[in-house]
Amino acid sequence: MKLKKLMQSAKIPILIIGIIITVFSVFSYFFSFQITLNKHISLLTNLVYNIFYQLDFCKEHNIASLFMSFMFLLLAHGFFILSTADNEKLKLAPQKRGLAKLISIILLYLAVDEVLNVKIILGNYIENITGVFNNSFAHGQDLAWLILYIPVASLGLMIFNSVISKLVKSIKTKKRKRLAGRYFRTTIIFIIAYFSLMMLAIYIALLDQPIVIFFYLTEFVKLISIISASSLLLKISENYNI
Numbered sequence: 001m002k003l004k005k006l007m008q009s010a011k012i013p014i015l016i017i018g019i020i021i022t023v024f025s026v027f028s029y030f031f032s033f034q035i036t037l038n039k040h041i042s043l044l045t046n047l048v049y050n051i052f053y054q055l056d057f058c059k060e061h062n063i064a065s066l067f068m069s070f071m072f073l074l075l076a077h078g079f080f081i082l083s084t085a086d087n088e089k090l091k092l093a094p095q096k097r098g099l100a101k102l103i104s105i106i107l108l109y110l111a112v113d114e115v116l117n118v119k120i121i122l123g124n125y126i127e128n129i130t131g132v133f134n135n136s137f138a139h140g141q142d143l144a145w146l147i148l149y150i151p152v153a154s155l156g157l158m159i160f161n162s163v164i165s166k167l168v169k170s171i172k173t174k175k176r177k178r179l180a181g182r183y184f185r186t187t188i189i190f191i192i193a194y195f196s197l198m199m200l201a202i203y204i205a206l207l208d209q210p211i212v213i214f215f216y217l218t219e220f221v222k223l224i225s226i227i228s229a230s231s232l233l234l235k236i237s238e239n240y241n242i
Contacts, residue, residue, distance in 0.1 A: 020055065025055065079107060083098070141211065143202050
């Protein structure tokens with residue numbers, strides 16, 4: 001199946017599921033804790049709690065995390081197609097194709113990370129070895145992985161910009177070029193916003209203040225950036241017919 005057909009068929013389901021997960025995550029943030037305070041939980045209440053849990057993008061090993069993993073897999077597949085597509089269509093230099101493959105590998109890792117929480121394991125290891133965040137509210141909040149990820153994410157953004165900006169600038173149709181440029185900028189802005197919010201969460205945690213709200217905000221921002229990136233790939237695939 002062509003990338004264009006794949007992205008077109010996935011567009012509406014992605015938006016619908018994304019909205020559902022966002023809505024239930026908001027419900028989960030406000031109501032899940034109150035449900036657990038009940039001493040006697042009825043079958044219906046327990047069912048509602050489990051639905052909240054499964055569709056909460058801040059919880060682990062649930063439907064929401066599988067959806068995020070699927071999205072990363074879809075993006076990884078898209079960038080792999082870009083790296084191997086007909087050169088007469090894309091006119092990407094071999095170096096750019098190599099960078100597109102690298103992005104695909106990174107996205108594949110992120111897909112695995114969504115399911116297995118590799119970053120949390122790495123973060124705990126870093127925290128145990130270095131003692132960072134000891135004697136602060138940030139200790140045990142699963143934030144140490146940012147020490148490793150932020151430099152990698154900065155490099156990844158530069159690679160992403162290098163590959164995609166060339167493809168967006170070469171789009172001939174003005175409407176598609178404008179839309180692709182908008183999705184391109186939105187993706188970059190929200191990725192930067194994601195890590196900025198995580199850094200702010202560390203700062204707030206070091207002040208011994210609760211940071212749960214930041215986890216929900218960052219996951220929402222991450223979801224927006226992923227959906228925007230998938231829309232960007234759709235516009236590129238439509239323009240180059242790949």
